[in-house]
Amino acid sequence: MSKRKPPHPETWVAKGLHDPAADGGAVVPPLQPSTTFARDADYRLIGGDVYQRPDSPTLRPAEDVLARLEGGAEALLFASGMAAAAAVVQALRPGDHVVAQRTMYWSLRNWLVGFCRDWGIGLDLVDAADPDAVARAVRKGETKLVWVETPCNPTWDVVDIAAAAEAAHEAGASLAVDSTSATPVHSRPLELGADIVHHSATKFLNGHSDVVAGALVAKDTGSPLWQRVRANRRDHGGILGPFEGWLLLRGMRTLFLRVTRASATAMKIARHFERHPKIAAVLYPGLESHPGHGTAAMQMHDGFGAMLSLRVAGGREAALRVAGGCEVFLRATSLGGVESLIEHRASIEGPESPIPDDLLRLSIGIEHPDDLIADLERALKAV
Numbered sequence: 001m002s003k004r005k006p007p008h009p010e011t012w013v014a015k016g017l018h019d020p021a022a023d024g025g026a027v028v029p030p031l032q033p034s035t036t037f038a039r040d041a042d043y044r045l046i047g048g049d050v051y052q053r054p055d056s057p058t059l060r061p062a063e064d065v066l067a068r069l070e071g072g073a074e075a076l077l078f079a080s081g082m083a084a085a086a087a088v089v090q091a092l093r094p095g096d097h098v099v100a101q102r103t104m105y106w107s108l109r110n111w112l113v114g115f116c117r118d119w120g121i122g123l124d125l126v127d128a129a130d131p132d133a134v135a136r137a138v139r140k141g142e143t144k145l146v147w148v149e150t151p152c153n154p155t156w157d158v159v160d161i162a163a164a165a166e167a168a169h170e171a172g173a174s175l176a177v178d179s180t181s182a183t184p185v186h187s188r189p190l191e192l193g194a195d196i197v198h199h200s201a202t203k204f205l206n207g208h209s210d211v212v213a214g215a216l217v218a219k220d221t222g223s224p225l226w227q228r229v230r231a232n233r234r235d236h237g238g239i240l241g242p243f244e245g246w247l248l249l250r251g252m253r254t255l256f257l258r259v260t261r262a263s264a265t266a267m268k269i270a271r272h273f274e275r276h277p278k279i280a281a282v283l284y285p286g287l288e289s290h291p292g293h294g295t296a297a298m299q300m301h302d303g304f305g306a307m308l309s310l311r312v313a314g315g316r317e318a319a320l321r322v323a324g325g326c327e328v329f330l331r332a333t334s335l336g337g338v339e340s341l342i343e344h345r346a347s348i349e350g351p352e353s354p355i356p357d358d359l360l361r362l363s364i365g366i367e368h369p370d371d372l373i374a375d376l377e378r379a380l381k382a383v
């Protein structure tokens, strides 16, 4: 056999790893809605599946694609990103200790704080962008999980994944990385030492703002933590539905195209507004001025993601007027779709929010970069 280079991920993702020869020639992977699977006269399963709560044939191709994209041993899809994260945290036991990031996806941090308090799990929230903070917070033998998000919402601070992994492992803990904003296009945390990668697949993986889904990818399926995660999905019933899984795989087939385009546009927007008189700060790890740039440049590739935040000179009122003046950007929460979104985070999070009230979070889509820049320029002129 002649030696061929293995294909790039773009190439097999485009086909969703689907083999038409194994599926009656169909070019598109199938959707199987059946909740239950029949047995023969001797009570042997006809296929391998039993019931759609523990495992679902429609999800398997999407899970295989994601596991391979992340370089993991196994991926599991969940009904939401929150369900996926909860499956990890609920694999812990009372008396265990968790180290998590102070600045991270808001709903997850709030749930985590309440859950750990109610279930007797110790929790330390740290500034994980400080490379020594995780090492200082872990407790040998007691800390079971370190949870970080990088780049993290909504400051896009960067966590050194390899350093966090070392600190976690030193204490005997597992490292889970929420890689929702980085996507496997830019970052492969398992290769840097993480044990579990988490995604809100609602965001860039699906990419079309029409599916709520979550995913976990494990480096090693044999770990006791992962065994309990898998049992949690089966027993808590947080599995993704087949139609959503089918749509998710359809979305992932264009992942590289969407994300590389959106990230390149995010970089253009960040550069354009970096020294703008009406912008107090641009938070984007692709800029040399961002405190996490050095680490990001080391552990991310082919771009720095499609998320950035602008701090508007003039404070809360000015920021709200800029958001209100946009016509191309849609004013909505969430991120990772083909359409660009603008959001005043402090309004969404309420009075308790630690987010500066001059901050606008931008999720960049696939529109022409010039139109997005012009939209923001127009809205800024009015303040």
Ligand SMILES: *Cc1c(COP(=O)(O)O)cnc(C)c1O
Pocket: 080, 081, 082, 083, 105, 108, 149, 153, 178, 180, 181, 199, 200, 201, 202, 203, 212, 213, 214, 335
């Ligand atoms: C959206 C999001 C989540 C939660 O995911 P859902 O799919 O909304 O449940 C978790 N982490 C990050 C970084 C997110 O953006």
